[in-house]
Amino acid sequence: MPFETLSQTCDVAALAARRSTRWQTGLAAMQGAPCHSEIFASGREASGAGAALALALDDWRHAPRGEGQEAEDRRAVLWVQTREAVRIGGIPYRPGLPRDLRHRVIHVLAEKTEDALFALEEGVRCHEIAFVIGEMAGNPKALDFTASRRLTLSAERHGVPLYLVRLDAAHDLSSARMRWDVVASPSPAPRWNATAPGTPSWRAELFRARGHAPGQWVLRGEESRLLAERAGSAETEAHGSSAGLPRTRPSAAGR
Amino acid sequence: MTAAAEGAGRRLELGTVVGEDRPQTRSRRILSIWLRSLAMDRWRAVNDALDDPRPLVLIADTAHGPRIEAVSVAGAAAGAGRGMMLADARTLCPGIVTALYDPAGDRDFLEKLAVWAMRWGPWSAMDAPDGLLVDVTAVPHLFGGEERLLADVHAAFARRNLAIRSAIAPTAGAAWALAHFGPERTILDDVHDMTARLADLPVAALRLDEDVTGVLRRLGLKRLGELTAVQDGGGGRDAIQRRFRNRRSPAANPLIRLDQLLGRVPEPLLPVIPRQMPLVQRRLMEPIRHRALLDQVMHDLALDMVRELEGREEGARRLELGLWRVDGEVVLRRLEFAAATRDADHMCRLFSSRLDNVDAGFGIEMVRLRASWAEPLSLEQSDFEAAAAYHGTSLATCIDRLAVRLGAKAVRRPVPFASHIPERAQRWQPPLEPERTSQEVFEFHYRPLKMLEKSERIAVLYATPDGYPKRFRWRGAVHEVARVEGPERIAPEWWRERGNARLRDYYRIEDETGRRYWIYRQGLIGDGRGGAPDWYLHGLCA
Numbered sequence: 001m002p003f004e005t006l007s008q009t010c011d012v013a014a015l016a017a018r019r020s021t022r023w024q025t026g027l028a029a030m031q032g033a034p035c036h037s038e039i040f041a042s043g044r045e046a047s048g049a050g051a052a053l054a055l056a057l058d059d060w061r062h063a064p065r066g067e068g069q070e071a072e073d074r075r076a077v078l079w080v081q082t083r084e085a086v087r088i089g090g091i092p093y094r095p096g097l098p099r100d101l102r103h104r105v106i107h108v109l110a111e112k113t114e115d116a117l118f119a120l121e122e123g124v125r126c127h128e129i130a131f132v133i134g135e136m137a138g139n140p141k142a143l144d145f146t147a148s149r150r151l152t153l154s155a156e157r158h159g160v161p162l163y164l165v166r167l168d169a170a171h172d173l174s175s176a177r178m179r180w181d182v183v184a185s186p187s188p189a190p191r192w193n194a195t196a197p198g199t200p201s202w203r204a205e206l207f208r209a210r211g212h213a214p215g216q217w218v219l220r221g222e223e224s225r226l227l228a229e230r231a232g233s234a235e236t237e238a239h240g241s242s243a244g245l246p247r248t249r250p251s252a253a254g255r
Numbered sequence: 256m257t258a259a260a261e262g263a264g265r266r267l268e269l270g271t272v273v274g275e276d277r278p279q280t281r282s283r284r285i286l287s288i289w290l291r292s293l294a295m296d297r298w299r300a301v302n303d304a305l306d307d308p309r310p311l312v313l314i315a316d317t318a319h320g321p322r323i324e325a326v327s328v329a330g331a332a333a334g335a336g337r338g339m340m341l342a343d344a345r346t347l348c349p350g351i352v353t354a355l356y357d358p359a360g361d362r363d364f365l366e367k368l369a370v371w372a373m374r375w376g377p378w379s380a381m382d383a384p385d386g387l388l389v390d391v392t393a394v395p396h397l398f399g400g401e402e403r404l405l406a407d408v409h410a411a412f413a414r415r416n417l418a419i420r421s422a423i424a425p426t427a428g429a430a431w432a433l434a435h436f437g438p439e440r441t442i443l444d445d446v447h448d449m450t451a452r453l454a455d456l457p458v459a460a461l462r463l464d465e466d467v468t469g470v471l472r473r474l475g476l477k478r479l480g481e482l483t484a485v486q487d488g489g490g491g492r493d494a495i496q497r498r499f500r501n502r503r504s505p506a507a508n509p510l511i512r513l514d515q516l517l518g519r520v521p522e523p524l525l526p527v528i529p530r531q532m533p534l535v536q537r538r539l540m541e542p543i544r545h546r547a548l549l550d551q552v553m554h555d556l557a558l559d560m561v562r563e564l565e566g567r568e569e570g571a572r573r574l575e576l577g578l579w580r581v582d583g584e585v586v587l588r589r590l591e592f593a594a595a596t597r598d599a600d601h602m603c604r605l606f607s608s609r610l611d612n613v614d615a616g617f618g619i620e621m622v623r624l625r626a627s628w629a630e631p632l633s634l635e636q637s638d639f640e641a642a643a644a645y646h647g648t649s650l651a652t653c654i655d656r657l658a659v660r661l662g663a664k665a666v667r668r669p670v671p672f673a674s675h676i677p678e679r680a681q682r683w684q685p686p687l688e689p690e691r692t693s694q695e696v697f698e699f700h701y702r703p704l705k706m707l708e709k710s711e712r713i714a715v716l717y718a719t720p721d722g723y724p725k726r727f728r729w730r731g732a733v734h735e736v737a738r739v740e741g742p743e744r745i746a747p748e749w750w751r752e753r754g755n756a757r758l759r760d761y762y763r764i765e766d767e768t769g770r771r772y773w774i775y776r777q778g779l780i781g782d783g784r785g786g787a788p789d790w791y792l793h794g795l796c797a
Contacts, residue, residue: 044730045770046705050797053704076650076686089705090795094669094681096702106686108657109665119657128650158647184769186737196740197765200797221797 023178023212025228026062033059033131034209035155036148038176040166042183043088043137048165051182051202054221056131056163057098061225075130077101078123080108082116085135088167099223104130113140117147124155124162134164145173152176171207178212181205185218203231282518284401286375286389287430288408289420290368293385294325294361296417298354305416310348313356314341324356358384369527375408380524386434388427388524395423405440427524428516429453432460432479449517454480461512467502471509482513533567534625535559542581542618546610549578549619553606556624557599563626570595570632576606578613579621586613593658593687594651595630601652605659654686671696675745677761677793678706700743701763703773703794710791713774717790720780724762727774729792734766742776755784763796771796 028034037055041048065071079092086109094102108123110116116136123132136143152175155162164176171179182205187198205216216231290296294313299305310330314321321341333348344351362383369387372379375398376391391404398404401423412419422433424443433441436456443452453460456479458471476482485491495510502508505515505522514520535556543549553576564571572595578586588609596602648656657666667683671693674680680696696702715727723739741762749756757778765771773794778785 044732046703046795046797047770050704053797078653086708090707091705092669093677093703093706093794094671095677095696095700096704096706096794096796103690106654106666106668107683108661110661111665115661118660122648122653122656125647126650126653127647129653160647184771186767186769187765187771193740195738197738197763197771197796200771201769 021212022215022230023206023209023217025058025226028059029062029064032159033063033161034177035159036152036162036164036176037178037180038148038164038166038174039180039182040169040171041181043085043167045184046089047182047184047202048167049089049092049133049135050200050221051180051204051219052133052163052165053098053101054200054202054219054226055180056133056161057100057221058226059161060130073130075104075128076106077104078106078108078119078126078129078132079135080110080116080119080123080132081135082113082137083109083111084137085165085167088137089135113142117142117151120151120162120164121154124151124160125158126160127158129160131161131163134162135167136164137167137169139166139169139172143172145175148173149175176208177210178206179208181207182219188220282425283390283392284395284423284425285427285430286391286404286408286423287382287421287427287434288372288387288389288412289431289434290365290385290387290412291418291420292325292327293365293417294356294358295327297361297364298325298357299327300416302354309352310335310350311352311354312341312344314353315356315358321353361385366527370529373527373529374411375404378524378526380526382431386431388430390524390526391423401442402440405442409440425449426516426518427522428462428512429518431462432456432516436460450483453516454478454483458482458509461509461516462506463509463512464506467499467507467509470498479513479516482509486510486513532625532627533560533563533569533571533629534623535563536621536623538621539619542620544615544618549610549613549615549622550603550607552622553610554599554603556622557602557606560602560624560626561597561599564597564629564632565634567629568631568634569626569629570597571602571626571628572630573626573628574602574606575625575627576609577621577623577625578619579623580615581617581620584616586619588613590659591628591663592651593654593685595632596651596655597632598652601655605655608659651687675748677702677745678710681706701740701773703771704797705795707793707795710775710793713790713792715774715776715790717776721760721776724764724774724776724790727790727792729772734770734772736764737767738765739763745775757782757784757788761793 039048039052039055041051060073065073081091092105092107094105097105108119110119113136116134120132120134123129151162151164182202185201185203187201190196190198199220199222201218201220203216204219206212206214208214217228218231220227295311298313299307308329310333311327312323312330312335313325315324319340323335323337323339323341323344326335326337330351333351335344335348335351341353365381365383365385365387369379369381372387372389376389376394378390380388382388395401395404398407405421405423408421409419420434420439422430422437422441422443424430424433429443429449432453433443436459443449458476458479459468460479471482476485485495492510499508499510505511511520515522537552537556539552543552560571560574572592574590576588576590580586588606590605590609654666663685666686668686669681670684670690672680672682673693711729713727713729715724717724721742724736726733726735739762742760745759745761747756747758759775759777761773761775763771763773772792773796774790774792776788776790778788780787
């Protein structure tokens with residue numbers, strides 16, 4: 001949690017209340033974008049990258065613009081992939097990217113994990129980059145707790161969020177501020193063609209987060225916003241429309 | 256070393272068009288220099304074979320074997336000629352010595368000569384492949400007259416062991432013609448008797464293409480005088496005009512060339528303008544062998560370079576670092592930037608990773624930094640408030656660092672490309688280059704978030720001939736298809752691909768657990784372009 005936001009709200013009670021709040025969409029408007037998130041996903045689907053992009057866009061749209069910054073954010077987006085991640089999950093395809101991102105993406109292809117970590121750190125330290133997306137496959141030795149701590153500290157220091165997608169990886173030690181587990185979820189039926197796939201949906205489990213209670217959500221990335229609905233409980237978030245969403249039990253996938 | 260260093264600091268550019276040759280009261284004076292055997296002279300000078308008595312030829316490889324491009328005097332005496340095949344020359348003279356012909360090197364050399372030739376006039380132009388044109392209007396009196404000027408030219412070229420012929424005339428065309436076909440060291444004075452003085456020259460003196468010269472020879476026009484006589488006598492010009500009516504380029508139209516020769520139409524020259532590139536160097540009192548000292552020198556050089564660039568309001572795009580060792584070896588390191596920069600720390604940081612594997616040997620005695628590519632970069636006041644607000648690096652700096660470590664090809668930006676085939680519709684370019692305008696993709700065409708590098712073949716159960724897929728196997732696991740949308744038919748690009756390329760029917764599918772893919776069937780049953788169609792998985796949707 002950035003220091004400024006702490007000093008803005010001196011009220012300890014409010015702070016305590018906020019620490020116990022559940023994660024919700026648009027949270028970046030209140031406490032800034034989380035600096036380092038990890039998204040664990042299977043390599044057989046693009047859910048990891050899709051959910052990472054959706055979370056990043058949500059934070060990016062809601063994060064308050066600092067004083068003296070331009071009203072319109074024209075910064076680039078860095079997308080770092082290792083060769084192995086490209087082999088498993090493919091390369092970003094410009095016509096399929098969200099409209100806001102198409103002209104911003106700068107792609108980095110790293111042969112080795114060390115190179116990818118270097119690229120991530122350089123991206124996080126650059127103030128002309130809106131956010132950094134990384135994709136790595138498996139549990140490489142170079143990505144240990146020290147490396148992730150380095151990334152977290154750089155990201156916090158420079159305020160550039162990092163979303164690291166881990167394909168087919170086990171939950172190892174990491175200092176990421178939010179750690180998600182994402183699998184694809186059946187999409188809601190589109191209005192005009194009920195047999196077609198609808199807007200992308202994911203079942204996301206926040207299994208470790210600083211300042212938030214863990215929980216499960218069904219995320220839906222629509223064109224201009226992210227909808228989140230609590231999965232497996234009766235209460236629904238005010239942000240999400242609850243139409244036609246299957247109630248599923250939380251699964252312990254990937255734990 | 257010094258000769259190389261002299262040349263190294265200089266880059267040549269073709270500048271704006273000056274010196275239009277229009278008919279005017281005071282005629283221009285153009286000096287034309289023809290280097291008769293440029294390639295051979297240069298080869299001899301470079302290879303230290305100025306008085307090699309052996310017959311020597313320079314050869315270029317062609318589809319029909321090596322062909323002779325330049326011949327030495329001894330070689331010509333032995334029977335070899337330009338344009339001959341080497342095999343033919345070998346039968347005449349078995350002891351012939353060959354070397355490779357280097358037209359690009361000759362051109363570079365000619366460019367340097369053109370700059371050097373500016374000692375005789377304010378403007379000089381290259382006359383490729385083997386000539387120079389110098390504008391010497393109002394200059395000869397400095398040399399004591401035009402004869403003395405030509406004598407000086409010949410003496411200077413003789414010192415460099417280059418054989419030349421030269422001439423001075425009011426137009427570039429006339430000077431060229433006289434240098435190639437006229438008497439030695441001709442000086443053509445007055446505009447009015449030009450026609451008469453040039454009448455005896457062959458039509459090849461008009462700088463025409465081979466085939467045009469051939470046409471003129473078949474017409475019986477062998478001399479310039481005959482051509483002008485036909486022109487002036489009763490509508491002859493019209494006849495020639497009709498014959499060459501759709502030849503627009505001067506080299507293919509004898510009338511344009513003739514008018515240029517006589518100064519009736521202007522013939523602009525493209526002068527060569529030398530441009531000094533920023534160069535800084537340090538000669539060291541003691542040869543250095545340690546990295547820390549080299550870093551210090553590097554930092555000093557970078558500061559000097561920044562000062563130099565600031566004076567010219569430029570920023571460096573490419574830097575070349577040369578390290579001269581005591582034993583005469585030169586170590587070169589080169590660096591390119593994503594955007595023009597004048598940041599000394601940035602330069603030092605990028606070079607520091609390139610200096611790790613430098614072998615200092617007995618020590619480095621000179622270090623030189625040269626910006627071989629610089630771009631305009633306006634001076635700006637450093638904004639200390641902004642520096643305090645945004646700590647961190649700029650985008651160009653970040654990309655430079657990434658490119659230095661990962662290679663320039665690893666950092667790139669996807670750009671659209673006009674093609675129907677999905678994998679061709681995306682191309683890559685360096686990240687900071689401006690994007691070319693293009694037509695946007697259709698919004699109703701659905702495209703996946705990620706594309707596999709190469710589409711992977713899948714086994715699909717589907718209702719033949721063109722029904723929806725029901726179940727498929729990819730990478731060893733079976734997916735039940737729950738929802739389908741499609742097909743989107745993409746036909747092969749017939750103007751590019753072979754005739755038997757098959758069309759693709761793309762389906763967007765979702766399996767029972769909600770995974771979304773983009774798959775296609777290649778071909779139709781019975782389209783006559785192969786057997787049963789194959790299915791491929793091409794993209795992964797978000």
